[in-house]
Amino acid sequence: MAPDPWLPLLAAARQLAQDIAERIQERNRCQRSGESSAKVNVAIRSSLQSLREKIDQLKELLLRAVSTRQITQLEGDRRQNLVDELLTRHKQLEASYRNEGSEPDMSRSSLMAGGGKRGISNPWLLEESEETRGLGFDELRQQQRRIIEEQDAGLDALSSIISRQKQMGQEIGNELDEQNEIIDDLTNLVENTDDRLRTQTRHVKLVDKKSTSCGRKRPQHKPSHPRALLD
Known part of the structure; x- marks a missing residue:
């Protein structure tokens, strides 16, 4: 120095x-x-x-x-x-x-x-x-050097803490990204399931409608009158 x-x-x-x-x-x-x-x-x-x-x-x-x-x-x-x-x-x-x-x-x-x-x-x-x-000049300089070293040690400790916090923040950010991807997949799955459900519902309604329509057009056979059978 x-x-x-x-x-x-x-x-x-x-x-x-x-x-x-x-x-x-x-x-x-x-x-x-x-x-x-x-x-x-x-x-x-x-x-x-x-x-x-x-x-x-x-x-x-x-x-x-x-x-x-x-x-x-x-x-x-x-x-x-x-x-x-x-x-x-x-x-x-x-x-x-x-x-x-x-x-x-x-x-x-x-x-x-x-x-x-x-x-x-x-x-x-x-x-x-x-x-x-x-204190003499050399002693004052040693005292100043000691104070600077203590300050540097404090700055190093603070830098280490900030570095760990940054790493934790990155890990949390990565985990949030993964969770967002899972949520997006679940959302797509729910939407696809909902589309299929609506399609099946329309199909069931159509089949039921056709079944009802066929039942109304079926001919009804009336029994013959007994007198006509005797003749």
Whole structure:
């Protein structure tokens, strides 16, 4: 399986965001001490642009991975949340760069610890789900591969069920065809029998009619009168 470029790009974007926050702190210190901050401002603007480009790349790769089913829907939702958090982080960094927000405490140790020096939760640290928190790149890739394998196994089972149902449907269809043929044969037999029955009925009526007609035409012999016999 080809390596997933999304996770390394996410790590690079996170690191870049941390670097931008530290440069903003450096710029603010220069401004307070009266030193020139022009070079730092140029570096911050360039880094903010680079961070935005990385976020756009993350969005494009995520859309492609979801549309081609390279990752599960659950993993897609998790990554979308991370992208949204990166977008929020980018906006906050831009606001701090323009001095529109309070100055964040962005030392590297506080970033790794998840909080500021004053005990304030770090607003720049991206939160991950409990399932992936603390996992390295290889472990995340193994987890993703396991999820995909489980999904493939489920699809194989579903395909097998659909195949059996299709076979059962074909067998039922064949049986119905055979029964329809039997019904057609019975229908033809009944029609032929009914035709013969009507023919025999007409024949019987004709014979009975002829028999009745012959009986009416038979001559009747009257007995001779006794007196005539004497003469």
